[in-house]
Amino acid sequence: MPAIFTPKVITANALLEGDVVYLTQDDTWSRHLADADVLTDEADAQIRLIDASARTSEVVGVYLADVSADAKGPKPTHFREAFRMRGPSNYPHGKQSEAL
Amino acid sequence: MYRYTDFDAAFVAERNSQFRAQVERRIDGNLTEDEFKPLRLMNGLYLQLHAYMLRVAIPYGTLNSAQMRQLAYIAERWDKGYGHFTTRQNIQFNWPTLRDVPDMLDALAEVQMHAIQTSGNTIRNVTADHFAGAAADEIADPRPVAELIRQWSTDHPEFQFLPRKFKIAVTGSPNDRAVTKAHDIGLRMVRNDVGEPGFEVIVGGGLGRTPMIGKVVRDFLPEADLLPYLEAVVSVWNLLGRRDNKYKSRIKITVHEHGIDDIRARVEERFALLRPAFTGVDQQLFAQIKADFAPPAFKDRDTGPFDLAYANDPVFRSWADTNLSAHRAPGHAIGQISLKAHGATPGDATADQMRVMADLAERYGHDELRISHEQNVVLPHVHMADLPAIHAALKAAGLATANIGKISDIIACPGMDYCALATARSIPIAQEIATRFDQLKLEHEVGDLKIKISGCINACGHHHVGHIGILGLDRAGVENYQITLGGDHTETAAIGQRTGPGFSADEIVPAIERIVDTYLSERDSAEETFIDTFRRVGMTPFKTALYGESDKKQKAA
The missing domain is CATH 3.30.413.10 (Sulfite Reductase Hemoprotein, domain 1)
Incomplete structure (x- = not known):
């Protein structure tokens, strides 16, 4: 039996600013995980990943990150993704300091 | 301190303009990330979790007040107002944007600094004892040696595509403050039986996933043989080093797999070939570099103000007991500025703090500062009479934590x-x-x-x-x-x-x-x-x- 495909989002770092971005449903890049398109189908996720990885003039290091998803939207399941979403824990820098 | 020659200044300017063009080509879409990444790494630019990071070399940990002020300026102008000093005597800026990096590199060049070979599979920033030229226990100042190695290794055509990164540390004191036994090559400045200067050469140390203590490959290397011998070691490893496996590519694994005796024999064979090619130009250069590191003129003055503060001010006394080390000149001390205030981020300094340290170095410290591998800042040459005033200024800037070498100096x-x-x-x-x-x-x-x-x-x-x-x-x-x-x-x-x-x-x-x-x-x-x-x-x-x-x-x- 194939492993169950856990929900994922496509994420990367922006080329110019270097900050964390997520791929939205309409194929734009958002700074916020809440805007990310949650992918639940493996074949779809792989195709979206290939297409997103080709956008090298916009982003660097595109990959699929695990999330848990409910009505409130995607949440990181690993602490590394939680830090990427928020910023460092020693200063209020990065996304946690930016107004939505 | 070493001052850039016209050649150095032109080299750095040329490299910066090349990198500026490379950044533009990356942004225009004319370079892919795969093409750009090795170029940015050669110039110290990483992409980390939240942003780019620029790693700037502080060669052998030495900088003057103008350089420290420029680091403060860069931190405020292009970053978030602080910098992070690292275990390899570098400073890292955690928040630059890609477009700004060429300007940051030009600003560094204005004060004779750069980010070249702070990353990538090259010979990295050469580190040295942070008490160099000041310590009471020192045989010789290791910084001219480190500067000579920097000039030899920078853009060395044979060593731009090594199996992996390569780190060299130098100490001029028997009390090793430069962690020489955990470097790819560690150099200990020693003297032989007849008093001639030379090096004990340690090879194959390293930390990482396979920690190894370095082994002595040569007990005594005459001073004039240094560069050909280093070239022999690096070129032997350049051929033998495991390019098939990133985790086995460092020289520590090569030494472990082949054994120190086999490596020694190969190095000596290679050295015999290379030695005649070094006709003494390197030694002329070394002599010039040494002159740049002539010790400052230390004045003999009354230490009365120190004695008075030490007797009457318990806070000063505690700081003096913990943060001062013995200096070679009478009436002087080496003062360490802790970047480890309790609860703060180890190794971080704000732009304001950098300026305070620069001012103190200029006013009281022969214009010299050092960065230690323990992520603190050092005032290497201060007169004891000035220490109460220095301490007061540090205290006002949140820099007077008395914890050097203690449990919170992490x-x-x-x-x-x-x-x-x-x-x-x-x-x-x-x-x-x-x-x-x-x-x-x-x-x-x-x-x-x-x-x-x-x-x-x-x-x-x-x-x-x-x-x-x-x-x-x-x-x-x-x-x-x-x-x-x-x-x-x-x-x-x-x-x-x-x-x-x-x-x-x-x-x-x-x-x-x-x-x-x-x-x-x-x-x-x-x-x-x-x-x-x-x-x-x-x-x-x-x-x-x-x-x-x-x-x-x-x-x-």
Whole structure:
């Protein structure tokens, strides 16, 4: 039996600013995980990943990150993704300091 | 201090303009990331978790007040108003944008600084004893040697595509403050039986996933043979080094696989070929460089103001007892400025703090500052009479923490708060340990104790050679911290031994507290340091304190 495909989002770092971005449903890049398109189908996720990885003039290091998803939207399941979403824990820098 | 020649200035300017064009081509879409990445790494630019990071070399840890002020300016102009000093005597800016980096590099060049070879598979920034030229125990100043190696290695055509990075450290003192035994090559400046200067050459040390203590490949290398011999070592490894496996590519593995005798024979053979090609130009250059490092004119003055403050001000006394070291010149001291205020991020300084340190160096310290591999700043040449004024200025800037060498003077890598390679955070653990022992008011009771924390197996935080080492790992999606004990970063270098299973982020500070309590109860006197006690009593009492009695566990099971 194939492993169950856990929900994922496509994420990367922006080329110019270097900050964390997520791929939205309409194929734009958002700074916020809440805007990310949650992918639940493996074949779809792989195709979206290939297409997103080709956008090298916009982003660097595109990959699929695990999330848990409910009505409130995607949440990181690993602490590394939680830090990427928020910023460092020693200063209020990065996304946690930016107004939505 | 070394001043750039016209050649140096032109070289850096040329490299900066090349990189500016490369950045433009990347942004225009004419370079892919695969093409651009090695170019940006050659110029010290990383892409980390939240942003780009620019790593700037502070060669052999030495900088003047103008350079420190320029770092402050860069921090404010293009970053978030602070910089992070690292275990390799570099400074890292954590928040630049790609477009700004060429301007940052030009600003560095204005004060004779650069980010060349701070990354990539090249010979990296050469590090040296941070007390160089000042220490009472020094045989010779290692910085001219480090500068000579920098000039030889920068853009060396044979060594731009090495199997892996290559790190060299130099010490001019028998008391090793440069961790030479944990470098790819460590150089100890020594004298032979007839008093001639030379080097003991140590090869194959390193930390990371396979920690190794370096081995002596040559007992005594005459000074004039240095560059051909280094070239022989690096070229032997360049051919033998494992390019098939990143984890086996460092010279420590090559030395381990081939054995030191085989490596020595190959190096000597290569050296015999290379030596005649060095016709003495390198030695002329070395002589010129040495002249640049002539010691400042130390004045003999009354130390009365120091004695008065020491007798009357307990805060000053505590700082002086902890943060000062013996200087070679009468009436002088080496002052360490702790970047480890309790609860702060180890190695970070704000732009304002950088300017305060620059001002103090200019006014009282012969315009010299040093960055230590322990992530502190050093005023290498200060007269004792000026120390009360220096201390007062440091205190006003939040820089007068009296904890050098103590439990809160922790080395910590950036960890998962910044680094893309990290498996766990380091900084918050350092902050919590420092805060906890400050609350307990135990710091000075505990005495000399080195805690070193790495957020992954690559060991940038030197955890293997910490008296207490902490390694942060990802265990099934949760941060987990392994402890090692008995590491030593000095001339008696040793790799710490693992205590056993790791601890969660919540458990690690109480675990460190149990280790320290055990030391306090086991030591035979207040004079016996942690590392001496560990060597005498061994691992057992510490294991028991951490995990309980193994007998009881077995009975219960």
